[in-house]
Amino acid sequence: MSELSRRRFLTRAGAGAAIGAVPLAAPAIAAAKPRPAGKPVSSSTILKLFAKLPGTVGLKIMAPPAHGDRGLLIEHNASQQMFVGSAIKTFALCETLRLNDGPDVTAKIAAQDLALDESVWNADSQSFNPPNLTGKVSVRTALEAMICHSDNTATDMTFKHVGVGNIRKLIRTLGLTQTLVPDSTRIFFGYILGAKDYKHYTWKDLTESDGKFVKPPLNQVETLASSADDFVSYYSRALRGRLFKHEQTLSQFREVLAMGDAIWLLPVPLGASAFVKGGSIDTPGFHAVCVPGGMLFEDRWVFFSITLNWDSPAETDQATVNQFLAAGSRALTLVKNSLSVH
Numbered sequence: 646m647s648e649l650s651r652r653r654f655l656t657r658a659g660a661g662a663a664i665g666a667v668p669l670a671a672p673a674i675a676a677a678k679p680r681p682a683g684k685p686v687s688s689s690t691i692l693k694l695f696a697k698l699p700g701t702v703g704l705k706i707m708a709p710p711a712h713g714d715r716g717l718l719i720e721h722n723a724s725q726q727m728f729v730g731s732a733i734k735t736f737a738l739c740e741t742l743r744l745n746d747g748p749d750v751t752a753k754i755a756a757q758d759l760a761l762d763e764s765v766w767n768a769d770s771q772s773f774n775p776p777n778l779t780g781k782v783s784v785r786t787a788l789e790a791m792i793c794h795s796d797n798t799a800t801d802m803t804f805k806h807v808g809v810g811n812i813r814k815l816i817r818t819l820g821l822t823q824t825l826v827p828d829s830t831r832i833f834f835g836y837i838l839g840a841k842d843y844k845h846y847t848w849k850d851l852t853e854s855d856g857k858f859v860k861p862p863l864n865q866v867e868t869l870a871s872s873a874d875d876f877v878s879y880y881s882r883a884l885r886g887r888l889f890k891h892e893q894t895l896s897q898f899r900e901v902l903a904m905g906d907a908i909w910l911l912p913v914p915l916g917a918s919a920f921v922k923g924g925s926i927d928t929p930g931f932h933a934v935c936v937p938g939g940m941l942f943e944d945r946w947v948f949f950s951i952t953l954n955w956d957s958p959a960e961t962d963q964a965t966v967n968q969f970l971a972a973g974s975r976a977l978t979l980v981k982n983s984l985s986v987h
Contacts, residue, residue: 684982684983685717685983686717686979686980686982686983688719688720688721690979691704691706691719691976691979691980692704692719692721694972694975694976695721695951695953695969695972695976697968698953698955698965698968698969698972699955699956699957699965700932700953700954700955700956701722701725701727701953701954701955702721702722702951702952702953703721703722703723703725703727703872703873703950703951703952703953703954704719704720704721704722704723704873704949704950704951704952705718705719705720705721705723705873705874705876705877705949705950706718706719706720706947706948706949706951706976706977706980707719707720707877707881707947707948707949708945708946708947708948708980708984709881709945709946711944711945711946711984712943712945712986714984717947717980717983717984719980720873720874722873723872723873723874723877723950724823724872724873724874725823725872725873726823726825726863726870726871726872727863727870727871727872727933727935727952727954728862728863728868728869728870728926728931728933728935728954729869729870729871729876729924729933729935729937729952730869730923730924730925730926730933730934730935731795731800731869731922731923731924731925732869732871732876732922732923732924732935732936732937733824733825733826733869733870733871733924734791734792734795734800734803734922734924735792735879735880735883735902735922735937736812736815736816736824736826736879737791737800737803737804737807737812737826738788738791738792738803738898738901738902738922739815739883739888739898740807740811740812740815741754741784741788741803741806741807742754742889742894742897742898743815743888743889743894744807744811745784745894746889746890746891746894747890747891747893747894748891748893749893750891750893750894750897751785751893751897754783754784754785754788754897755783755784755785756783757783757784757806758781758782758783758784759781759782759783759784759787759802759803759805759806760781760802761773761778761779761780761781761782761798761802762779763775763776763847763848764805765798765801765802765805765831766798766848767797767798767800767801767829767830767831767834767848767851768797768834768851769795769796769797770796770797770798770799771794771796772790772794772796772798772799773790773796773798773799775798775848776848782802784803784806786799787799787802787803787806788803788901789901789904791803792901792902792904792905792922793901793904793905793906794906795923795924797830797831800829800830801829801830801831804828804829804830805829809826809827809828809829812826813826819878819879819882819888820878821871821875821878821879822875823870823871823872823874823875824870824871824872824875825865825868825869825870825871826869827867827868827869828844828867830869831846831848831851832844832846832867833867833868833869834846834851835850835851835867836860836864836866836867837858837859837860837861837862837864837867838854838856838857838858838859838860839857839858839859839860840854843867858928861931862926862928862931862933863931863933863954869924871935871937871950872950873937873950873951873952875950876937876938876950877937877948877949877950880920880937880938880939880948880950881939881946881948883898884898884899884902884920884938884939884941884946884948885946899920902920902921902922902938903918903919903920905920905921905922905923905938906923907921907922907923907936907938908921910923910970911923911936911970911973911974911977912974913940913974913977913981914940914942914977914978914981914982916942916981917940917941917942917947917977917981918940918941918942919938919939919940920938920939920940920941921936921937921938921939922937922938923935923936923937925966927960927961927962928960929958929959929960930956930957930958931954931955931956932953932954932955932956932957932961932962932965932966933952933953933954933955934952934953934966934969934970935950935951935952935953936949936950936951936952936970936973937949937950937951937952938950940977940981942981942985943984943985943986945984947977947980947981947984949977949980951969951973951976953965953969
């Protein structure tokens with residue numbers, strides 16, 4: 646991921662906006678005090694953690710029944726469509742692996758080469774560093790850059806390779822009615838920057854842009870949006886292997902998601918394995934941060950999606966992001982403690 650608080654959407658144009666996971670400067674988070682094992686945590690306790698944040702919080706935390714209990718469900722504005730930024734890149738990862746599903750999935754995605762050139766260069770691409778890198782990279786490398794560093798060039802390479810139509814078909818098939826993905830992240834930038842021919846927005850257009858957004862990031866044309874309901878529905882199936890035919894494909898899916906740097910920016914409790922792809926945007930006036938995924942501990946799953954959309958005139962609002970991350974980390978810690986049996 647790129648840094649949210651200080652980075653620039655267009656270095657050459659001097660504009661101030663980007664899509665990423667969350668800022669590199671992780672906030673100091675006090676460890677939550679342990680709760681007695683198995684003591685239920687209430688919805689009010691969790692939601693109170695987010696009560697002082699500005700804007701709109703969309704949240705859902707769901708643990709299926711396990712170890713003889715009834716599971717857990719905490720939600721707030723869970724059905725509301727919100728801007729989630731790069732969190733939608735998980736669908737591109739999933740569909741790429743589905744199209745290569747098999748015992749040899751890892752070898753297959755390593756053997757396929759994608760063109761790294763002007764046709765896919767994009768802003769906020771610290772891994773592929775346009776325009777300085779050209780050539781060919783493997784599908785596997787692109788997927789890892791897309792998830793681990795939220796590289797937008799890698800994302801558009803993946804969208805081009807898999808086909809946005811297939812990604813949208815997956816979303817429809819899963820019944821995710823509040824989830825929208827753009828034709829590409831560069832086309833998304835072209836649209837909100839007000840380009841007349843945004844469908845054919847080029848790298849040259851991007852570098853020559855003044856960087857001023859004239860359309861809102863959350864829209865119904867080219868956007869990156871979802872809801873807490875959709876993310877929890879998706880991750881509860883994908884992470885448990887229900888979208889793949891082969892165990893090797895599931896393992897590859899989990900392996901890539903386990904690289905997401907949102908995991909240490911919003912620390913999950915010790916002893917839990919986490920699989921997360923976060924997202925964010927920072928513009929003068931509108932901000933968003935989203936952390937959806939799942940965590941596994943003691944043979945039980947917890948699936949979650951926590952999103953904040955808010956207005957602030959500043960280009961960045963690090964204080965609010967830090968408060969959000971601290972609240973999210975504490976919420977997941979309280980949930981884990983309440984469900985632990987050891």
